[in-house]
Amino acid sequence: MPPSGHTLRDYKPQDFPALWELDQQCFVEGIAYSEEELKYFLSHKNGFTIVAERQGAIQGFILVQKELKMRAGHVITIDVHEDARRSGLGTLLMNAAEERLASANYDSVLLEVAVDNAPAIGFYKRHGYSVLKTLPRYYLNSIDGLLMGKKISE
Numbered sequence: 001m002p003p004s005g006h007t008l009r010d011y012k013p014q015d016f017p018a019l020w021e022l023d024q025q026c027f028v029e030g031i032a033y034s035e036e037e038l039k040y041f042l043s044h045k046n047g048f049t050i051v052a053e054r055q056g057a058i059q060g061f062i063l064v065q066k067e068l069k070m071r072a073g074h075v076i077t078i079d080v081h082e083d084a085r086r087s088g089l090g091t092l093l094m095n096a097a098e099e100r101l102a103s104a105n106y107d108s109v110l111l112e113v114a115v116d117n118a119p120a121i122g123f124y125k126r127h128g129y130s131v132l133k134t135l136p137r138y139y140l141n142s143i144d145g146l147l148m149g150k151k152i153s154e
């Protein structure tokens with residue numbers, strides 16, 4: 001078990017209500033996924049979702065889609081419960097996702113983040129991601145996004 005006391009496991013359909021609630025808490029209306037969108041990504045055959053639990057409660061998850069042709073993983077979202085932040089849980093989830101992709105011979109990881117999401121941008125930079133391009137009015141048709149990426153193989 002990692003120092004934070006969390007255990008990681010794969011998503012199961014019965015986790016959906018907890019993940020939905022967490023995503024709603026993490027993002028404002030319009031940026032948070034709708035139930036249909038979240039269900040779509042969670043059940044996509046080319047994706048995986050790693051869930052972090054402590055004492056039976058889900059405290060975070062990372063949802064990744066595999067872009068087969070590009071050999072890239074695409075982080076759809078990473079959500080850590082407000083009370084569990086800055087304790088290394090996001091890092092635990094990100095490392096687990098990158099390790100899974102690398103062991104399946106994926107070369108890189110891509111993700112989008114809103115320009116005003118300073119905590120997430122700080123987190124991704126800390127993990128070696130760099131800005132690849134700006135995505136004008138990507139969120140809510142008004143907030144720019146950043147496409148960020150990282151190589152995970154030589």
Ligand SMILES: CC(C)(COP(=O)(O)OP(=O)(O)OC[C@H]1O[C@@H](n2cnc3c(N)ncnc32)[C@H](O)[C@@H]1OP(=O)(O)O)[C@@H](O)C(=O)NCCC(=O)NCCS
Pocket residue numbers: 026027077078079080081084085086087088089090091092112113114117118119120122123124126
């Ligand atoms: C982004 C997020 C997943 C980070 O999770 P976390 O568990 O707090 O991350 P960690 O504790 O592993 O942080 C590792 C490092 O990332 C950086 N970091 C994390 N939060 C940060 C913040 N608020 N400001 C600046 N840097 C930050 C720091 O370098 C941190 O190391 P430190 O705590 O030793 O300084 C979390 O803030 C979150 O769920 N936010 C809401 C959802 C979201 O915006 N997700 C991203 C969608 S694009």
